[in-house]
Amino acid sequence: MENDFDHFVLKIGAKPVVFHGKTVRVNVPQSLWTKIRKEVLANQNYECTICHFKPEETELKRLHVHEIERYDFENGICELEALNLICEKCHAFHHMGRTTATATEEYMEELIEHFLDVNDCEWLDYESYKLSVIAETSRDRKNRKDLSPDSIKFSVTGDIPYKKEVIAHLKKKDLYVESNEKQMSEHFINFVIKGEKFDFNAFKTQEEFTRYQEELEAFLKENNHEKKL
Secondary structure, eight states, rough: OTTTTOSSSOOOOOOOOOTTTSSSSSGGGHHHHHHHHHHHHHTTTTTTTTTOOOOOOOGGEEEEEEEEEEETTTEEEEEEEEEEEEEEHHHHHHHHHHHHHHHHHHHHHHHHHHHHOOOOOHHHHHHHHHHHHHHHHHHHHSSSSOOOGGOOOOOSSSTTTTHHHHHHHHHHHHHHOOGGGGGOHHHIIIIISSSSOOGGGGGGGGHHHHHHHHHHHHHHHHHHHHHHH
């Protein structure tokens, strides 16, 4: 499932529509997020973790705290894995749908030039990569079951600043799910629990396959530990 663009440092991303507007940030007080941002700025040296842009102190607003998320479509969970400090231009590519809908033609050209510089590639590489992302996103949309945006909840597995406070606020709103409460994927149940013959074609998306690999790795690690005991 790898492609020729895996070496790109700056990637194009598109948050699934059902998860639009569903972030930990919008569900905690602004005062708490301000404290989190200050910690992230200091811990990540006040520079973009992708292109290493480091603005003057008066332009720190050009650095954004980007929520690294994983989406559990089976259980309707948005999992916060980490917080990365990235510049406004790199951030634009992580939300490509919104960017293409709102950016002027002039600014879009500026963004693409930034993409080419960061990845040390040509315009044709960018166009080919963009088409591959669009194709993969389209396939995923067809294979994902419908979810109600109102049913989305969160888990926080990453080591983020003020993690306990964040979780406490999510719990107050009944929006938090402990990571160990998440259900096993259908593929893990079929191929590991039920012992059915492994079928690679059963995975309709990269996300499904990645989740299965992680569940299997955790299962093997846990069982190997128990055998040693």
